[in-house]
Amino acid sequence: MYTPKEPGLRYALERSEALRPSPRGSSLLGLISDTRDVPAARPGAAGGSARGRLAPNLQPEIQVEPAETTAAPAARQVMGYAHTLRSINPDDILLWLRQGWLWIVGATILCVMGAFVYAQTASPRYTVYTDLVIDPANLQVVNDDVFGSNLLRDSQLLEVESKMRVLTSRNVLARVIDSMNLTQDPEFARPTTMGRLKNIVLGTSRNEARQADRLSTMRALSERVEARREERSFVVSLSVYTEDPLKSVALSDAIVDAFEKEVFESAAQSAGRVAAALNQRMDDLRRNVTDAEAKVAEFKRRHGLQSQNGELVSMQLASELNTQVLAAQQHYIELETRYRQMQEAIAVGRTSTASVFVSPTMTALRQEYNAAVVQLNSLKLTYGARHPRITAANSDLETLKASILDEARRIVDIAKSDMQQAKSALDELQNKSSEQQSKVYTDNDSQVELRDLERDARAKAALYETHLARAQQITEQQQINTSNIRVISRALPPKSRSWPPRTMILLAAGAFAGLGIGIGIALLFGLLRVLRQSQPRPA
Incomplete structure (x- = not known):
């Protein structure tokens, strides 16, 4: 253990070391650092004690200059503590432990007892x-x-x-x-x-x-x-x-x-x-759908818009009238062509051979005319040109030609009448088609607004149906754990408690803690004794 020097010699040595000029300055840090030049005390080899020995070049009596006698006491005290702490060695620590064995044993016993009591009383x-x-x-x-x-x-x-x-x-x-x-x-x-x-x-x-x-x-x-x-x-x-x-x-x-x-x-x-x-929103959506559909129906009734299979009736009528106009126009063209062919045949005198003239009377007259022509040719071969029978045959032939011409004109008149009727029908159909087309244009203009109303009604109806289906689905989903x-x-019963640990573990931990506490107390008391003994005495 560290033992202090003789008071007078130790004090003079410490004053001379504290007041010695240092190249690092006169601060407290410099004073502490300069103490490193003093040899630390070591335990003697013969006595086994911790008493230090002075360096041979240091004398008990040291002359101090008057200017250095005003050193601060606090600096001297700090320098003395630093010198003392540097002088401590393992032998001093062992000595402190031997002197404080009662503290070590007592702290160990108390901690072991505390651990045992805690192990028995803890929940x-x-x-x-x-x-x-x-x-x-x-x-x-x-x-x-x-x-x-x-x-x-x-x-x-x-x-x-x-x-x-x-x-x-x-x-x-x-x-x-x-x-x-x-x-x-x-x-x-x-x-x-x-x-x-x-x-x-x-x-x-x-x-x-x-x-x-x-x-x-x-x-x-x-x-x-x-x-x-x-x-x-x-x-x-x-x-x-x-x-x-x-x-x-x-x-x-x-x-x-x-x-x-x-x-x-x-x-x-x-x-x-x-x-x-x-569900709260459903009532509003239902009313919105009803109002939208009512607006659509009212608009159709006010503008006379009738629909069938998703199409307006006016458009269907216009389409049918267009079909009828095309058919009437084609029929009129056929009749007009036939009439012109008849007129041309009459103009060139081909009434007896033109195929455009078709009627039962015309067929019979043509047969008689052909028979008269054959008979006339036969008579010419037998009789002379002035023979009464040839004259009679020529007269009959001319009569047949006149009859054929009259029949052809009658057929032409009929064809003309048919053509005029077809023309009248075509004009009437075209007028009706024009009127219906005008109505279609008007309906189309109205249908623009109608489509807007129908879109609004369809959108509200779709939204209502979506909300209705979703509400029913979510209502059913409340009963399903998803x-x-x-x-x-699963939790199983444990084999042993999780806290506190086993009694032997607690006792070992208490002994270890008590040992550490006791050692700490012994070392603390030994250090305090050394620091108290190393304090310099006032001059």
Whole structure:
């Protein structure tokens, strides 16, 4: 151990070292640094003590210049402490430990006793673990779910974290408290002395006391429940501890059941709010559809717009009239052509041979005419040109020609009459077509506004039908649990308590802690003695 030098010699040495000029200046740091030039005391080889020896070039009596006698006492004290601390060696530490063995033994015994008492009196904790898979992708029961699914991993992790927070939320814990009646469990409902005094002094009502007990139970339960998510997965581990292993298992199962009910009811409530909002909107949508369809019907009635198979009747009539006009025009052209051919045949005298003249009378006259021609030719071969029979045959032939011409003119008159009738019919049809076309143009102008009204009616009807189908679908979906939460590892009763550790472990930890505390106290007291003995005496 370090032992101080003789007071006079030690004090003179320290004053001479403190007042010696230093190239680093006269600051406190320089004074401390200059003390390194003084040899540190080492324990003697013969005596085995820690008394230091002075360097041979240092004399007991040192002449101090008058200008250096005003050094600060604090600097000398700091310099002395620094010199003392540098003089400490392992032998001094061992000596301090031997001198403070009572502190070491006492602290070790006290800590061991404290650990033993804590092991016997501490409330045991039995922790159980339940693993759940919280899949962010809900079950696809219907095509259009109420909640949209996001395939981004960050969004999925956020959803899992949110549901994990629901697992330990107050709503879930409140369900567990009600289902297991934890307000009557002494482990969770432990009224404090201050709480009892407060109830007595303030006269708290039974309802307020019940609420206070429930709040304290909620706090105690929340301290015993913890949930964490495994890294890079959707697996959530739920840990619960109580003073009884079977109670821990039952409490863990109750929390999982309450969590599933909370998630399902939360989704059902959200779907119910959507369905209620849709049902409230249904009446307005129904009225809008009725008003829009009434406007369409009123507009059609006011403008005389009749439709058949999705097409206006006026357009159908116009199309039919156009077809009739084309047919009448074609018939008139045929009759006109036939009439002109007849006139041309009469003009060139081909009434007896022209095929355009067709009638039973014309056919009979032509047969008689051909027979008369044959008879005339036969008579010419037999008789002379002036023979009475030839003259009679020529007369009959001319009579037949005149009859044929009259018949041809009669046919021409009939053809002309037919042509004029066809022309009149064509003109009438064209007039009707023009009038109908004008009506079509008017209807088309009206149909522009009608289409706008019909589009508005169709859009409102489609919106109403969509809302109606969606409301019915969501109403049915309230009864279906679409959350994809699975328990992959149920809680099992633990083999041993999780806290406090075994008694032997606690005793070993207490002994180790006591040993460290005792050693620290022994070293602290030894250091204090050395520093107190190394303080310089006033001059």
